[in-house]
Amino acid sequence: xADVAVEALTxxxxxxxxALDQLDLAVEEGEFFALLGPSGCGKTTLLRSxxxxxxxxxxxxxxxxxxxxxxxxxxxGIAMVFQDYALLPxxxxxxxxxxxxxxxxxxxxxxxEAASRTAASLGLDQYLKRRPAELSGGQQQRVALARAITSRxxxxxxxxxxxxxDAQLRMEARIFLKRLQQELAVTTIYVTHDQSEAxxxxxxxxxxxRGVIRQVGPPVEVYLRPDNLFVxxxxxxxxxxxxxxxxxxxxxxxxxxxxxxxxxxxxxxxxGRQVTVAVRPEHVSLSDAAQTGxxxxxxxxxxxxxxxxxxxxEGGGVTIRAKVNIDDAVQLGDLRWAVPNPERVLxxxxxxxxxxxxxxxxxPPRVAPxxxxxxxxxxAIGTAAGGAGG
Amino acid sequence: MTVIGIPVEHSGDGQxxxxxxxxRGKPEWxxxxxxxxxxxxxxxxxxxxxxxxxxxxxxxxxEAHPGFDVGLSHLTLSNFVDVFHNPNALSSLYNSLILxxxxxxxxxxxxxxxxxxxxxxxxxxxxxxxxxxLLLSSVVSGTAAMVPLFLLVFDMHLINTDAGVVLVLAxxxxxxxxxxxxxxxxxxxxxxxxxxxxxxxxPLRMLWDVVGPxxxxxxxxxxxxxxxxxxxxxxxxxxxxxxxxxxxAAVEIYSFYTSGGQANLRLISTxxxxxxxxxxxxxxxxxxxxxxxxxxGIKG
Numbered sequence: 001x002a003d004v005a006v007e008a009l010t011x012x013x014x015x016x017x018x019a020l021d022q023l024d025l026a027v028e029e030g031e032f033f034a035l036l037g038p039s040g041c042g043k044t045t046l047l048r049s050x051x052x053x054x055x056x057x058x059x060x061x062x063x064x065x066x067x068x069x070x071x072x073x074x075x076x077g078i079a080m081v082f083q084d085y086a087l088l089p090x091x092x093x094x095x096x097x098x099x100x101x102x103x104x105x106x107x108x109x110x111x112x113e114a115a116s117r118t119a120a121s122l123g124l125d126q127y128l129k130r131r132p133a134e135l136s137g138g139q140q141q142r143v144a145l146a147r148a149i150t151s152r153x154x155x156x157x158x159x160x161x162x163x164x165x166d167a168q169l170r171m172e173a174r175i176f177l178k179r180l181q182q183e184l185a186v187t188t189i190y191v192t193h194d195q196s197e198a199x200x201x202x203x204x205x206x207x208x209x210r211g212v213i214r215q216v217g218p219p220v221e222v223y224l225r226p227d228n229l230f231v232x233x234x235x236x237x238x239x240x241x242x243x244x245x246x247x248x249x250x251x252x253x254x255x256x257x258x259x260x261x262x263x264x265x266x267x268x269x270x271x272g273r274q275v276t277v278a279v280r281p282e283h284v285s286l287s288d289a290a291q292t293g294x295x296x297x298x299x300x301x302x303x304x305x306x307x308x309x310x311x312x313x314e315g316g317g318v319t320i321r322a323k324v325n326i327d328d329a330v331q332l333g334d335l336r337w338a339v340p341n342p343e344r345v346l347x348x349x350x351x352x353x354x355x356x357x358x359x360x361x362x363x364p365p366r367v368a369p370x371x372x373x374x375x376x377x378x379x380a381i382g383t384a385a386g387g388a389g390g
Numbered sequence: 391m392t393v394i395g396i397p398v399e400h401s402g403d404g405q406x407x408x409x410x411x412x413x414r415g416k417p418e419w420x421x422x423x424x425x426x427x428x429x430x431x432x433x434x435x436x437x438x439x440x441x442x443x444x445x446x447x448x449x450x451x452x453e454a455h456p457g458f459d460v461g462l463s464h465l466t467l468s469n470f471v472d473v474f475h476n477p478n479a480l481s482s483l484y485n486s487l488i489l490x491x492x493x494x495x496x497x498x499x500x501x502x503x504x505x506x507x508x509x510x511x512x513x514x515x516x517x518x519x520x521x522x523x524l525l526l527s528s529v530v531s532g533t534a535a536m537v538p539l540f541l542l543v544f545d546m547h548l549i550n551t552d553a554g555v556v557l558v559l560a561x562x563x564x565x566x567x568x569x570x571x572x573x574x575x576x577x578x579x580x581x582x583x584x585x586x587x588x589x590x591x592x593p594l595r596m597l598w599d600v601v602g603p604x605x606x607x608x609x610x611x612x613x614x615x616x617x618x619x620x621x622x623x624x625x626x627x628x629x630x631x632x633x634x635x636x637x638x639a640a641v642e643i644y645s646f647y648t649s650g651g652q653a654n655l656r657l658i659s660t661x662x663x664x665x666x667x668x669x670x671x672x673x674x675x676x677x678x679x680x681x682x683x684x685x686x687g688i689k690g
Contacts, residue, residue, distance in 0.1 A: 051584075051588055052588075053584050053587070053588070072587075072590075073584075073587045073588045073590075074587060074588065074589060074590025074591065075590070078588060079588065079589070080584070080585060080588045082581040082584070082585055083581075084579060084581055086579065086581035086582050086584065086585035088582060088599070088600060088603070088604075089604065090603040090604065090606075091603075099586070099589065099599075100589040100590070102599075103586070103589050103590050103591045103595065104590065147585075151589055157588075
């Protein structure tokens with residue numbers, strides 16, 4: 001097993017498109033790391049650069065502390081699982097699984113034995129004689145994983161491995177993948193555009209946008225405390241509420257409403273400052289009676305999400321969405337108070353898009369060195385502003 | 391109204407009906423029969439036009455005195471005995487086989503390597519080059535370049551050698567071979583090779599393990615096509631080969647005359663049958679193994 005690091009990696013394609021821009025990343029040994037972002041954000045280019053399938057314009061790739069920037073893919077000790085699995089259609093499952101060993105000139109009997117051992121551990125033993133085309137998508141995916149395992153790679157690179165599976169199979173494959181990774185404890189970098197996959201699988205994750213990493217951290221941290229408006233907007237199954245607000249003495253004025261300043265951010269908020277308040281619909285509750293720190297409004301839209309309802313409230317110059325239990329039976333036109341959970345209210349600087357935090361913003365555990373540096377930097381700004389305010 | 395001999399009834403608005411409603415039934419029916427008969431007669435004539443030479447090819451070798459008619463009045467195998475006793479007949483078939491196989495090996499091998507490189511490396515002007523090559527290839531082994539070709543092969547001291555013929559024929563076939571195989575290779579997902587590369591495969595290994603097997607139908611098509619082309623080529627071996635011991639069947643067949651200077655139909659017909667059979671056999675074999683259907687992409 002090995003750790004993976006990327007230093008100031010830049011990849012510029014012909015035509016001047018910068019897929020990666022001075023990117024730094026450190027993935028720890030044995031970690032399940034997810035790269036998340038919208039399409040075209042450079043996550044796949046980053047993965048392919050780590051694999052050696054793309055040659056970076058500048059910067060370094062280190063695997064297990066060794067600089068492999070100029071090493072061909074085969075010499076990096078990695079295995080890659082592609083979106084289409086890339087199983088060779090003319091070979092049997094057994095030959096496919098044994099293929100990495102064939103490249104290394106392992107004798108046939110020996111490599112087929114290794115293949116059948118791996119296949120048995122993944123529940124593929126009865127399919128060894130079949131061709132990939134005769135298997136279901138989920139089985140093909142397991143064959144691709146089995147092939148990666150036989151290669152005895154120190155790092156697994158997975159490029160959207162679940163996106164070709166249908167919804168139900170994807171859930172099964174997800175559980176399978178997570179357990180397999182825990183069992184093998186192999187460093188795994190996983191590219192996906194599906195945040196639920198990243199949240200479910202990853203020990204840590206990075207959210208990317210246009211060639212740069214916007215936040216690195218454990219999934220819960222990224223979900224609950226996004227560093228910036230991009231991450232805040234990208235994460236979450238339902239779009240986050242973004243509300244224009246102005247700082248008044250001790251409170252935030254949102255439209256005609258006032259809410260308390262979230263604890264820990266007071267230092268960064270001088271009176272009169274324009275800010276963006278963000279709160280996820282799942283952190284907003286509805287109340288029949290007037291509430292302090294609540295938004296009064298009438299229900300203009302109810303969307304059924306299955307287990308929840310997404311309710312849109314309008315009133316006092318504010319539109320806010322709340323996710324409520326389906327049993328609440330909210331009706332169109334009802335007058336309600338939307339109450340954001342004060343613990344979960346986030347405040348952003350609308351001009352930079354960065355989250356405003358106070359001095360006591362707790363550093364999330366297990367964060368890569370550069371992310372810590374970034375935190376400290378923002379903290380320092382907060383302190384400076386706080387000092388000026390005091 | 392009829393569409394290819396099938397009468398089409400029009401009912402309802404009556405606008406399309408040509409015949410007046412009063413005498414509709416019988417003439418309509420009669421016309422359909424007439425039209426259909428004409429089609430059948432035409433069909434038979436066309437079929438006969440193509441079938442009769444084939445029939446002649448199959449019957450004449452077994453006929454004691456073949457003429458230009460089809461029939462089996464005096465069944466015999468003596469024609470075959472004569473062919474086998476002819477000093478050059480069998481060896482010319484062998485020569486054809488050698489020339490075809492050598493050319494096929496060069497064409498398949500070289501066009502596979504070239505097509506792979508051209509498919510994977512984006513050279514500037516690649517497509518234009520391929521089209522120009524394809525256009526010129528018909529000139530290379532054609533009549534127009536006969537004299538320069540002869541001079542070139544002469545200067546290379548390859549006149550009257552198999553190598554000279556094989557090189558010229560292969561050069562003429564390669565552009566089309568590359569063109570077709572490149573198309574096959576373009577349709578292989580890149581991830582196949584990339585996954586092999588990640589596991590440490592060299593380019594040659596990828597060609598052998600990944601690309602080759604995926605384009606096997608394409609290789610078969612190119613191979614058969616090269617063999618058939620060389621097998622039937624008269625001009626190039628006729629110009630470049632001098633000694634009778636080297637000439638292939640396509641050239642040899644022109645030497646079958648009777649002592650009176652007339653075409654020896656007994657020898658020609660029997661030899662023609664022997665000359666045709668290998669091509670038919672190859673076609674059937676490949677057809678059974680791959681089928682000549684169009685491969686528009688390879689599914690994993």
